[in-house]
Amino acid sequence: MLFSNKVFYKEPMHVDRSDVKSGLRCAVGGAIALTVIGFTWGGWVAESKAQSMVTNAAANAVIDRLAPICVAQYGLDPDKVEKLTAMKAKKSWNRGDYVGQQGWSTMTGEKEPDSQVSRKCAELLSGLHG
DSSP states (O other), rough: OOOOSSSOOOOOOOOOOHHHHHHHHHHHHHHHHHHHHHHHHHHHHHHHHHHHHHHHHHHHHHHHHHHHHHHHHHHHHHTHHHHHHHHHSGGGGGGGHHHHHHHHTTOTOSSOHHHHHHHHHHHHHHTOOO
């Protein structure tokens, strides 16, 4: 007989609690391992770190665009050769201040030179021969 009116009754499965606990421990351990690996080697970063990275990248991009303008302003200075020689005679950490004092890193519309632009400009000028 192919079909029967009998209803098959299945007894409820009995699950051992120790198996459930073991499975949950493995899942939690895997999640912890995944998190540690992701943040250390996987390149994952927290939102605050990502925001900081974006802010720094934007600031560096602006400095990289303004420093060549500073070099161009140096090129307009009638005493550029003497001033370049004087700048190169200074210690490397004082060169940015010197560039700022000359006004080369003061951008149009600004009243004061930007110290980071001054440092980058000094790096670029240090590579010039003059």
